[in-house]
Amino acid sequence: MKYLYVNGCSMSDGTCLVDDPTVDDIGYDIRWSKLLSDKLGVKEINEGEHGGSNDRIVRMTIDWCVNNKDKLTDTIFVVCWTCPDRFEIWSEYYKRYIQISTGHTTHDDVDLGMANKLVKSFIINHFNLSERIKKHFINNVIFLQSFFKSNNIKYIFCDGEPVIDNLVGKYKKYKFFIDGENWWNYNDKINCFDKLARELNSFGIDWSPEDNHGHPGVEAHKYFANELYKFIEKE
Amino acid sequence: MKKYKYVYANGCSYTHGEGLNYISHYNKTGEWKNSDMGISDDERDEKYRKKWRYSKLLADKLGCKEINKACNGTSMDRAYRLITDFILTDERAKDSLIVWQLTYIERGEQFRNLPVGNFESYPPGYDSDYYLYKEIKWLKAYDKYYFHPVVKLIDFMKKILFLDSYCKENDIGLVIFDGLLGIDHFGHTESEQLEEHFHPEDVSNFRGVIDKFYERDIIYPICGESFVVAAQEKRHKKYLKIVNGAYACAELDNKGKYKDTHPGKDMMIDIAESIYNKIVKGDIND
Numbered sequence: 282m283k284y285l286y287v288n289g290c291s292m293s294d295g296t297c298l299v300d301d302p303t304v305d306d307i308g309y310d311i312r313w314s315k316l317l318s319d320k321l322g323v324k325e326i327n328e329g330e331h332g333g334s335n336d337r338i339v340r341m342t343i344d345w346c347v348n349n350k351d352k353l354t355d356t357i358f359v360v361c362w363t364c365p366d367r368f369e370i371w372s373e374y375y376k377r378y379i380q381i382s383t384g385h386t387t388h389d390d391v392d393l394g395m396a397n398k399l400v401k402s403f404i405i406n407h408f409n410l411s412e413r414i415k416k417h418f419i420n421n422v423i424f425l426q427s428f429f430k431s432n433n434i435k436y437i438f439c440d441g442e443p444v445i446d447n448l449v450g451k452y453k454k455y456k457f458f459i460d461g462e463n464w465w466n467y468n469d470k471i472n473c474f475d476k477l478a479r480e481l482n483s484f485g486i487d488w489s490p491e492d493n494h495g496h497p498g499v500e501a502h503k504y505f506a507n508e509l510y511k512f513i514e515k516e
Numbered sequence: 517m518k519k520y521k522y523v524y525a526n527g528c529s530y531t532h533g534e535g536l537n538y539i540s541h542y543n544k545t546g547e548w549k550n551s552d553m554g555i556s557d558d559e560r561d562e563k564y565r566k567k568w569r570y571s572k573l574l575a576d577k578l579g580c581k582e583i584n585k586a587c588n589g590t591s592m593d594r595a596y597r598l599i600t601d602f603i604l605t606d607e608r609a610k611d612s613l614i615v616w617q618l619t620y621i622e623r624g625e626q627f628r629n630l631p632v633g634n635f636e637s638y639p640p641g642y643d644s645d646y647y648l649y650k651e652i653k654w655l656k657a658y659d660k661y662y663f664h665p666v667v668k669l670i671d672f673m674k675k676i677l678f679l680d681s682y683c684k685e686n687d688i689g690l691v692i693f694d695g696l697l698g699i700d701h702f703g704h705t706e707s708e709q710l711e712e713h714f715h716p717e718d719v720s721n722f723r724g725v726i727d728k729f730y731e732r733d734i735i736y737p738i739c740g741e742s743f744v745v746a747a748q749e750k751r752h753k754k755y756l757k758i759v760n761g762a763y764a765c766a767e768l769d770n771k772g773k774y775k776d777t778h779p780g781k782d783m784m785i786d787i788a789e790s791i792y793n794k795i796v797k798g799d800i801n802d
Contacts, residue, residue, distance in 0.1 A: 288644075328556050340671075340674070343674050343677070344721040344724060344726070346727065346728075347724035347725050347728040348720065348721060348724040348726065349720075350728075354662030370662050371588065371662055371663070371664060371667045372661065372662060373660070373661050373662060373663065373664055374661050376713070376715060376718075377718075378714070378715060395577075396661075399654065399657055399658065399661065399662070400758070401656070403658075405629070406628065406651055406654060407626045407628060407629060407654075408627070408629070409627050409629055409633075412627050416597055416600070419604075420604070420678075421678075422602050423604065423677070423682065424600075424675075424681065424682055425688075426682040427678065427682035427685045428677065428678055428681045430681070430685055431684055431685050432681070447537065453650045454604075454605055458604060497704055506756035
């Protein structure tokens with residue numbers, strides 16, 4: 282192996298690990314993907330982004346695969362899924378994809394007035410979370426899994442947020458299609474990075490006791506990197 | 517070759533068999549009358565349509581039952597949604613040959629929240645009696661600000677790659693052919709042309725997906741053509757037949773256009789044979 286490819290949301294890009302607005306508070310050197318790549322002795326390629334959707338994760342992962350065919354046999358992929366209510370839309374005006382989270386554009390795009398107006402209308406008239414999960418997210422998980430397998434690509438899936446609970450808890454008929462062997466802590470009590478951080482009581486600089494919410498902290502990233510390392514070694 | 521029990525077909529009117537249902541009326545009256553011309557339900561021959569559409573012909577050739585979920589005027593969004601639903605939730609999928617006929621990229625569908633609570637196709641759908649005013653406004657704005665055919669096509673190429681991977685991994689038959697999309701026209705767009713509209717990084721990603729797509733050789737040719745519309749033109753030139761040939765009706769209307777360009781019976785046979793020959797004999801019916 283020469284490369285570790287990671288995609289996900291803020292749980293993967295290292296958001297809120299350091300108190301430094303010049304790097305968007307991202308702890309590049311202490312995030313789990315860097316720690317894991319160091320342990321594996323491979324180069325870290327992290328395309329995760331705070332506020333990113335599962336649509337973005339799948340799109341960019343496939344883009345990377347098709348543009349780096351020569352590296353595929355030397356790469357292990359770790360995909361860390363995020364909240365299924367997030368999605369992305371192509372903007373003809375901005376000529377790029379815009380990420381939508383909890384009903385509006387994410388931090389980087391909050392000033393896109395027109396986009397926000399249309400997104401608000403979309404959410405009211407056309408957005409249905411259970412349809413989104415069933416028809417879109419689960420399909421993407423299953424098909425990305427097939428894409429990896431049919432191309433003999435080594436991969437691990439894990440949850441940043443408690444996504445798998447939603448997935449197989451509510452829609453049991455899809456459980457059959459998920460390959461738990463390649464999923465970190467599938468069916469375990471601590472089955473996502475967020476729960477791990479809570480268990481360890483390790484949070485980033487955004488921890489808010491009132492909201493009981495915050496990104497994983499330094500210890501959580503270290504622990505998660507170790508956990509994934511053990512999982513990869515076992516595999 | 518795997519022995520299938522079902523042929524599951526999805527697509528638009530080309531797969532539904534539209535056009536065939538007006539043949540009987542023409543044979544009786546000598547006048548072409550279809551849904552655009554106000555044909556009544558009694559004058560339609562739905563049995564004939566279901567007998568001669570390609571999915572039934574293919575199912576008969578393979579000794580299978582036909583499952584046809586195509587619908588007139590609908591999109592690839594709908595077909596992909598229904599196909600993925602079928603393969604992930606229907607027991608019959610493991611014994612099925614899935615046939616997906618691609619159609620116009622501009623067509624789409626959106627989930628409509630309650631009181632509708634279902635997916636609806638658009639266009640044609642800017643119908644004031646059907647959609648609420650605010651929805652029409654939103655759909656028009658969506659098309660203007662959030663739709664580009666190349667972006668959607670690339671997204672579909674990825675979906676097709678996914679579907680292909682899944683079906684191969686799970687030994688489900690998959691046939692995809694280009695009915696009305698014209699994928700080659702998009703697929704062979706030069707990078708320079710794309711760069712006029714997109715960032716170079718996006719163009720590079722698009723090219724990567726397009727190359728991977730063609731590398732997998734996924735699209736089934738029909739009569740040696742990558743596009744059914746081209747196969748229809750070729751057949752019509754070779755065997756000039758006004759009704760029920762390459763087209764349901766090749767009579768010219770007062771604008772000089774064919775009255776009904778849906779495939780006629782002969783073309784339906786061609787489509788079924790092309791698919792059959794490719795999957796059974798591994799060659800192309802030219």
